[in-house]
Amino acid sequence: MSTLAAVVGIGQTKYTTKREDVSIAGLVREAAARALQDADLGWDDIDAVIVGKAPDMFEGVVMPEIYLTDALGCNGKPMLRVHTAGSVGGSTALVAASHVQSGAFKRVLTVAFEKQSESNAMWALSNPQPFSTHLNAGAGGYFAPIIREYIRRSGAPYDTGIKVAVKDRLHGARNPLAHLQLPNINMQEVEESFMLWDPIRYLESCPSSDGACAMVIASEELADKAARPPAWIRGVAMRSEPTMYAGREEVNPQAGRDCAADVYKQAGITDPRKDLDVAEVYVPFSWYEPMWLENLGFAPEGEGWKLTMEGATSLIDGGDIPWNPSGGVLSSNPIGASGMIRFAEAARQVRGECGEHQVEGAKLALGHAYGGGAQFFAMWVVGAEKG
Amino acid sequence: MSDENNVGEDNETVTGIEAPIYLKYNFTAGAAASRFLTRIKEGVLTGQRCPRCSQVYIPPRGSCAACGVPTEEEVELADKATVESFTIVSIPIPGNPIEPPFVVANLVPDGANISVIHLLSECDNAEVHIGQRVQAVWKPQEEWGYALDNIRYFKPLDEPDVPVERIGKLPVTGLEG
Numbered sequence: 001m002s003t004l005a006a007v008v009g010i011g012q013t014k015y016t017t018k019r020e021d022v023s024i025a026g027l028v029r030e031a032a033a034r035a036l037q038d039a040d041l042g043w044d045d046i047d048a049v050i051v052g053k054a055p056d057m058f059e060g061v062v063m064p065e066i067y068l069t070d071a072l073g074c075n076g077k078p079m080l081r082v083h084t085a086g087s088v089g090g091s092t093a094l095v096a097a098s099h100v101q102s103g104a105f106k107r108v109l110t111v112a113f114e115k116q117s118e119s120n121a122m123w124a125l126s127n128p129q130p131f132s133t134h135l136n137a138g139a140g141g142y143f144a145p146i147i148r149e150y151i152r153r154s155g156a157p158y159d160t161g162i163k164v165a166v167k168d169r170l171h172g173a174r175n176p177l178a179h180l181q182l183p184n185i186n187m188q189e190v191e192e193s194f195m196l197w198d199p200i201r202y203l204e205s206c207p208s209s210d211g212a213c214a215m216v217i218a219s220e221e222l223a224d225k226a227a228r229p230p231a232w233i234r235g236v237a238m239r240s241e242p243t244m245y246a247g248r249e250e251v252n253p254q255a256g257r258d259c260a261a262d263v264y265k266q267a268g269i270t271d272p273r274k275d276l277d278v279a280e281v282y283v284p285f286s287w288y289e290p291m292w293l294e295n296l297g298f299a300p301e302g303e304g305w306k307l308t309m310e311g312a313t314s315l316i317d318g319g320d321i322p323w324n325p326s327g328g329v330l331s332s333n334p335i336g337a338s339g340m341i342r343f344a345e346a347a348r349q350v351r352g353e354c355g356e357h358q359v360e361g362a363k364l365a366l367g368h369a370y371g372g373g374a375q376f377f378a379m380w381v382v383g384a385e386k387g
Numbered sequence: 388m389s390d391e392n393n394v395g396e397d398n399e400t401v402t403g404i405e406a407p408i409y410l411k412y413n414f415t416a417g418a419a420a421s422r423f424l425t426r427i428k429e430g431v432l433t434g435q436r437c438p439r440c441s442q443v444y445i446p447p448r449g450s451c452a453a454c455g456v457p458t459e460e461e462v463e464l465a466d467k468a469t470v471e472s473f474t475i476v477s478i479p480i481p482g483n484p485i486e487p488p489f490v491v492a493n494l495v496p497d498g499a500n501i502s503v504i505h506l507l508s509e510c511d512n513a514e515v516h517i518g519q520r521v522q523a524v525w526k527p528q529e530e531w532g533y534a535l536d537n538i539r540y541f542k543p544l545d546e547p548d549v550p551v552e553r554i555g556k557l558p559v560t561g562l563e564g
Contacts, residue, residue: 020400020402020403021400057408060406060408118403120481122481123481123482126480126481126482126483127410127482128482130414130416130424130533130534131416131420131423131424131446131535132446132503132504132535133503133504133505133506133535133536133538134480134482134483134536135480135483135491135504135505135506136480137474137476137478137480137491138480140474141474141476141480141491144474145471145472145473145474145491145492145493146472148472148473148474148517149471149472149517152517152551194477195475195477196476196477196478197474197475197476197477197478198474198475198476198477199474200474242452242453244452244501245442245444245451245452245453245501246437246440246442246443246444246451246453246500246501246555247440247442247453247500247555248453248501
């Protein structure tokens with residue numbers, strides 16, 4: 001039997017290429033301290049801590065949670081690390097939420113982070129494996145052929161990805177925490193940027209960032225007394241599927257569709273484009289916006305690109321369903337934290353605290369993350385009201 | 388929070404110490420992959436067929452991930468394949484001497500129902516396309532080991548393209564079968 005829970009505190013660091021002034025411990029503590037400050041709580045008010053980050057190889061620090069125990073005030077408390085590749089920030093938030101929804105704990109601190117400047121994620125993702133050829137060209141090399149297949153199937157115009165790349169950077173320019181600040185970016189600049197993994201250009205790819213994101217999740221009873229408006233957790237879902245199996249639908253994965261259906265059902269959503277006010281969706285390469293628009297049911301299969309091209313997902317163009325008003329993964333990508341940033345930004349929208357990138361009157365928001373070979377999905381729906 | 392981050396005026400901030408990690412591990416292949424690796428050392432590609440959905444896996448992992456059942460029937464595959472999708476990579480792969488730009492393709496060997504990733508070469512990169520027919524170019528036999536790298540790369544074949552709906556559905560005998 002699950003009970004109601006809510007986000008009562010959110011803390012983020014300013015995302016940037018290299019945080020030379022802090023260690024990993026300093027980075028996570030900064031986000032956690034801001035979340036506690038936002039919740040008007042102290043370390044003693046926290047019952048348990050749930051942390052998440054991408055694979056250890058990304059920084060070369062094996063099991064960093066061991067040395068983060070003190071930085072996150074875990075002395076004498078339960079601490080748990082979650083690990084689901086790129087979706088980890090999302091699933092970490094969901095594990096934290098379930099610790100409260102189950103009634104096991106009253107207040108849980110959850111933190112996700114990556115300090116990518118300390119190593120090289122491309123290298124970490126490119127190691128030789130004994131049963132395949134050594135051609136793992138990072139995440140871009142893996143996802144480019146899937147994007148090519150999407151373009152073939154949907155007949156989407158070639159500049160759909162370029163449009164997303166511009167839109168998310170213009171959104172990011174309204175978010176002071178976003179890593180990339182490119183207020184003057186345009187279609188031509190993206191189109192002329194270097195083709196890294198055809199059809200993915202440099203400016204159609206996410207940056208490599210240092211940063212951490214933290215949230216405090218509290219029970220209904222405590223959230224009712226929260227210092228600032230709570231973001232009520234209205235639905236939570238995770239799904240996974242194997243990386244490879246014959247006939248696997250890689251463009252529009254079944255696990256993503258099932259996860260969305262589950263979270264929508266819990267939140268009473270029947271038409272996501274109409275019922276939701278805003279979505280923060282994990283789009284590390286620009287073409288994943290139209291692909292996920294279809295996977296998440298915002299558009300019929302093969303028509304996701306139409307929403308993008310019409311400006312429906314643009315806050316600046318006054319679109320009816322803004323996607324990634326924070327600038328998204330395309331503007332900030334501390335990989336392990338990226339999923340939690342989506343979840344936290346969804347919560348910030350329904351709390352009405354986003355300033356320049358606020359979707360006016362947002363009451364219901366989707367946070368989404370995916371990881372691995374687009375095989376791990378984590379989603380939540382948060383609302384300004386209990387439901 | 389800024390007071391937590393203060394560094395005394397006399398101290399230098401240490402921002403990077405190189406600490407390399409060397410990773411060497413022994414891979415226990417298990418029954419299915421051992422059989423695959425043994426056969427590829429002899430220059431033969433093999434897969435395994437799922438008893439339930441009849442799909443043929445390469446490299447076989449001993450089970451069908453879609454049906455959740457063991458696969459035992461071994462199937463010898465052709466070294467001809469079809470391009471399911473591809474990317475042209477313009478940046479180097481860490482630790483790999485290959486010079487960009489190069490084509491990395493998802494290739495379905497004839498007789499299999501799932502793609503493997505391999506290099507496409509001896510081709511005009513701009514001409515590579517989905518449905519294209521290709522064939523393995525093997526390393527000299529004396530260099531063969533327990534590795535898919537025994538195939539140096541795939542090169543285009545002068546055969547008609549495979550219609551998209553038939554990619555991943557060809558028999559071992561290829562287009563003619």
